[in-house]
Amino acid sequence: MLLNNLKLTNGGILAALALISLMLASFLQNMTLAFLFISSVIMYLLLIRCGKKTFFLSYLAVALLGIIMVGDKKVIIYYILGFGYYPYLHEVFSKKNNILSYGIRGIYFAVMLVILYFVLKAFIPAALDTKLPLGAMGVAGIVVLYLYDYFLSYAKPHLMRFKM
Numbered sequence: 001m002l003l004n005n006l007k008l009t010n011g012g013i014l015a016a017l018a019l020i021s022l023m024l025a026s027f028l029q030n031m032t033l034a035f036l037f038i039s040s041v042i043m044y045l046l047l048i049r050c051g052k053k054t055f056f057l058s059y060l061a062v063a064l065l066g067i068i069m070v071g072d073k074k075v076i077i078y079y080i081l082g083f084g085y086y087p088y089l090h091e092v093f094s095k096k097n098n099i100l101s102y103g104i105r106g107i108y109f110a111v112m113l114v115i116l117y118f119v120l121k122a123f124i125p126a127a128l129d130t131k132l133p134l135g136a137m138g139v140a141g142i143v144v145l146y147l148y149d150y151f152l153s154y155a156k157p158h159l160m161r162f163k164m
Contacts, residue, residue: 007050008057014046015058019065022079026072036075036083037148044087044152045159052088059084074124081119082112090152109145113138 018039025035043062047055063084066076089108093101 007054011046011050011054011058012061014042014050015062018042018046018058018062018084019069022062022066022070022075025075026070029072032072032075032078033144036078037151039079040083040087040148041152041155041159043084044090044155047087047091048156048159055088074120077119077123078116081116087152090149093149094153105146105149106142109142110138112145113141 021035021039021042025032025039028035039062043055043059046058050058063076063080066079067073070076093105093108
């Protein structure tokens with residue numbers, strides 16, 4: 001019982017930090033991607049230290065509170081559709097470290113970007129106003145997400161040593 005309370009408490013604290021990171025992403029427009037990465041790494045720490053159940057409860061809490069509290073709705077859409085639950089998918093994909101696993105990650109990234117495009121187009125069309133071609137942005141997005149995935153793999157041993 002005490003261990004479950006500790007996990008839930010740690011999950012709540014880390015979820016609050018993730019929500020603060022999302023709020024900072026909303027306020028500091030030129031740092032949006034960095035704060036989305038930070039919130040996702042916080043959620044990854046939560047997954048590693050507290051388990052799947054606490055992770056999903058915290059993800060749901062951050063998503064629902066983010067809808068209410070985060071000013072820039074584009075940030076919370078990014079979080080809900082990709083960065084919030086990707087730490088769990090990273091754990092699933094990392095179980096097998098082979099070419100097929102990386103191919104599945106690439107397909108996931110591409111599908112996530114397409115879904116994100118259509119959601120933003122439907123709800124926040126101004127978010128898609130850019131001078132860059134969408135194809136180039138998609139390829140750059142996939143490259144950035146592969147780098148993010150590599151960073152999560154690199155950070156895992158360090159996060160496992162983190163004392164809570």
